[in-house]
Amino acid sequence: MILSNLSNCARLNSALCSGVGAWDADELDAVPGEEQSQRSTLSPTGHLVVAVCLGFIGTFGLVNNVLVLLLFCRYKMLRSPINLLLVNISVSDLLVCTLGTPFSFAASTQGRWLIGKGGCMWYGFANSLFGIVSLISLAVLSYERYSTMMTPTEADASDYRKISLGIALTWLYSLLWTLPPLFGWSKYGPEGPGTTCSVDWTAKTANSTSYIICLFIFCLIVPFLVIVFCYGKLLFAIRQVSGINASMSRKREQRVLFMVVVMVICYLMCWLPYGIMALLATFGPPGLVTPEASIIPSILAKTSTVINPIIYVFMNKQFYRCFQAFLNCAVPRRGSSVKSSSRVITKVFKGGPGAHRQNNLLFMVASLGQPPVTMPQLGPYTNINKPVAVSLVAHIDGC
Template identity: 80%
Template structure:
């Protein structure tokens, strides 16, 4: 459960306004307030609206072109389609909620919605990262040993796509079961992993997420690229 960083039991001993603000920040009532000014919320809403609309149209176009033209159905383009699908899901299942929250100046869909938003955006984001890592490795392999596309190429790419989703689930499900948690972030109009809690439980998850979802996936492509430049 997402809890406020302020201990409400001490309300009798502190200023009532502070306690009211702490209670307002708790998502149990679904009314977590933003820390931005109305102008700040407007700017964020405009940016999110542009990003969401552009991302939706752009990724839909990629999928339409891939389905319509057979010449585009190559193994490498399957990876690009996977990235487009994950980005499209963010635009459909994530951005509208943060956009609506910014227009109203508060989170609108409660604690459960906050957890869903944090989980979904983390899942789709890591899928895109892993797909980019697989894409980097595939491009490096093609440059070093060019080959014609065949059925084995499709099988390898399909395995890479499956790996991206399974691997992402492995690292985004734990907060749902107590290893860290999903909650409000930044101005209070979006939700993600709790980046601020200084507990061993939370810090260990953040470190593992950074190492295994960023450093490890991109270390091999980085080393390969460095070797290619030196070679």
Template identity: 75%
Template sequence: MLVANASLSGCTGLNSAHCAAAGDGYPGSASYRTTLSPAGHLVVAVCLGFIGFFGLMNNLTVLVLFYRYKLLRSPINLLLINISVSDLLVCVLGTPFSFAASTQRRWLIGAEGCVWYGFANSLCGIVSLISLAVLSYERYSTMVTPAEADSSNYRKISLGILLSWVYSLMWTLPPLFGWSHYGPEGPGTTCSVDWTAKTANNISYIICLFVFCFIVPFLVIVLCYGKLLYAIKQVSGINLSLNKKREQRVLFMVVIMVICYLLCWLPYGIMALLATFGPAGLVTPEASIIPSVLAKTSTVINPVIYVFMNKQFYRCFQSLMRCEVPRRGSSQKSSSKVATKAMRGAAVTGPRQSNDFLYMVASLGQPAVTVPQLHVSHELTINITNGHSSDNTPVVV
């Protein structure tokens, strides 16, 4: 991931041998110093060890569930898998090296390893952020135009996944070719984009990176989930008591998503801007390591919020732990079909809004087995079909 760079100066007042050891393997190590104490390095190592272990386990579990249970292989779930893959790569390609460096209190894999670390973690971090934005847009667009999980939907999601990787490459390759560069940061145990160089070349890159890889994804997430909540309120007149529960549940999920996004990435972005535009020495190595660790916690939090809070995945997880076959009712594809058939059978505005709402709830992780239990859809379907049939069996169900 991108990590905020501290403003660094010479080794004045410090033991020269210690400075050389701390900067060993870095480009420009003669001007690099670390002020983080041994106890501080130990705390950072413990945090990184925790993040690396649980991030690896959480994301591996998601991939195992997706591989084992075919009912999870819906188009929108592919975006969740893409997020897990990018987070897993951070846990494999980044966290172990920064963990080892923290235990030894210096970088261990040289200058080329520093550049590779900065590039790989920046790439995977931006892929995760863009995927979250694509996921929010897909959930909103699915709610507006519900459809079955056909090949066209898979193509659209595949394009979204490809977009996230290409977009990330667009912003992580330039430092390798002269627009800014990757280098040491913080207490000397990680590498990232050089936030401290005051040249026009570096500042222009940092401004573009901040706007297009932090602000834009955040605005997309807030806008899409805001519209999604507004759509829920539009159907509040159909069944007040039932819709209030759904609205509260979706609102809770949206608030958690936005808060965790800001908690992981906002301190990181602020620290980077302070290091870039503030006076030299404003951001110390001790201060810069905190947002760095917070940004890496997203690899642990993302699977919990976007997957294990999803009842579809959670039921499969329970089945995996119990060595059982999951109930077919948790299939998103089934929920998609129910909502789509209801949409096609509706002839008035009220039922159409209700079915939009049903599909939206399903797309947020509500198990499809609950869809037929929603009295709104049940009653509306009976009203529509009563004029043409004498029995009271809902056609859609």
């Protein structure tokens, strides 16, 4: 097996042959000679381009996520339950930038994997774990906003139990799907040109294929459907209040729609190419996904560590005001009277005994940092069998 790999390597230039030299005899046995030679086809210029991209992603991802944690620790006004969930996303992205990206960056600068088979398994496990934590946290965030919008009572801004449970479940759920390859259900190994490691997408066994199908469904498709459903319901709720204040509602609707579209597009841009590449490598003929093609989806997936803080944090009014205050060494100014992004203000006027249950509420107002709709006064001729108004503030981007 080793002689076969060396003969394949002899047909390549010396810079590319170094990629095979990074693996010892046992590791070469674990990677067939034909596949290893395919992983070494990326040119030195290609490795340099990949290294530059990874350096950019690692640097800006590190800066963005560290800044989020600094703001959260420094400003007490940011310490609300939903912001804790945003911090969890930043922590998982920060761990990718510190425990994953540096190794693939160093490997790309040398054109070969540098820390052996054990390091490859660690890299594949750690990056998969932190990436799935980030994905599931985005789904939990969307569900929290949806459930906050639908609850008929005021949320307790000091109650961290539900959010803490949600964060714990994201990590347990991610471990549930990233530990199996360490125990025989699929495996972690070299990916693309051999400078990164992930789940072995190219294995054609039933063991590996079943794991990849489950991973694709439960860690990519399900979170995406949750996000689309929850934000879709929120947009629908905003549309229902257009009769109360058309101009204000239209402005809010456009703003929420813009944010939702950006969230969904960025989610798909970062993760859909990687998912498609994995499926093509799993079910397509051997060699269908070339090393050059496979490295692009991998880089796009890593860009989520840069994009997530920008979309979910710096587009957040609370965080943005604190960021401005941090740069100016000033005290952050207050926005509206709503104190946290998970605060809910609900006023319900129930109808008479003959009113239908669904008519007890006149839907909700999803406020984007503005005061809730003023409740109309009950006049002497008000029809009590119809709902008068309900104002529910479920912040998308903070107060």
